[in-house]
Amino acid sequence: MLSSKWTQISRKCTKFNSIYNKLSLHKQSGATDFDVYRAAKDQYHVETGHVFEHEKIWETVKDYPKWIKTNTFSEQQSKRSFGSCSVDVSNACTNIDLNANTDELPDGLNDIDEISPPQRPIGHDKARGLNDMQGKAKEDFKQMEMKQKVDIHNEITLKKYELQREHLKFLCREAEEDRMTNDLSILLASVDNMSPR
Incomplete structure (x- = not known):
């Protein structure tokens, strides 16, 4: 039953998660996670006109990588000073000063000629075809x-x-x-x- 309704539940949980993450990003000093949660439920009700009723599911999925909040560049700039060059390993966003002199870059970065894009994973049909061929080879054997x-x-x-x-x-x-x-x-x-x- 859950698999047949997962699309709707996922959509609602995603909406609630985005509201929760926005509010937790700008939460006031002294506010607890429960305060943010209550405010997110109220905001969800205001935006959608419905009460959020999938709390247990959201509690289960919120810690998975798909649901963890990654700040956009504009959100990150609001928390940092302009002109700083740093790396935030928690969400893999970086700020780089494009006006910086290339002589100041570390030695290893000047030697990079070309960065190859990551290899795309094999598609479902192709993987299935390979499995079928391997299965056929085993069967022939x-x-x-x-x-x-x-x-x-x-x-x-x-x-x-x-x-x-x-x-x-x-x-x-x-x-x-x-x-x-x-x-x-x-x-x-x-x-x-x-x-x-």
């Missing part, structure tokens, strides 16, 4: 392996039948020899000891 096992099994079975056939031929020859020996012994037997009928 398994099929080839299975075919080899079946071929080996067939070869062993064929050898087994050939050995059984040879064994039967041997038994037939032995039985024929026994019969012939029996017939010869009857034919060569002396009839002198036999009584006539």
Whole structure:
């Protein structure tokens, strides 16, 4: 149920989060986070005409990187003196004096010829295609392996039948020899000891 309504909830939480972050940026001395929260709820009601009702969800998501406030350049300048050159690592914004002499830059920065843009991540369809190809390669390998096992099994079975056939031929020859020996012994037997009928 939450996944089907997430778009609406996310939109409302984003609106409330932006109001909360604006108010917390300009909160008065001595004001607590709860005071800012109450003021944000009131401001949300004024701006949207509705009461913000997703407090628990907002409390859960507000600390994730998507929801953490990053100051824009204009907001940051209002808190700093103009003309200062510094880096704020909490939100990765920088102020650089463009009129500064390049001789004053650190040695390592003068040697940079070109900064390559970050490599774009692989797209969903392409990644899926790669996974399909890898899956197909694995499947082909398994099929080839299975075919080899079946071929080996067939070869062993064929050898087994050939050995059984040879064994039967041997038994037939032995039985024929026994019969012939029996017939010869009857034919060569002396009839002198036999009584006539």
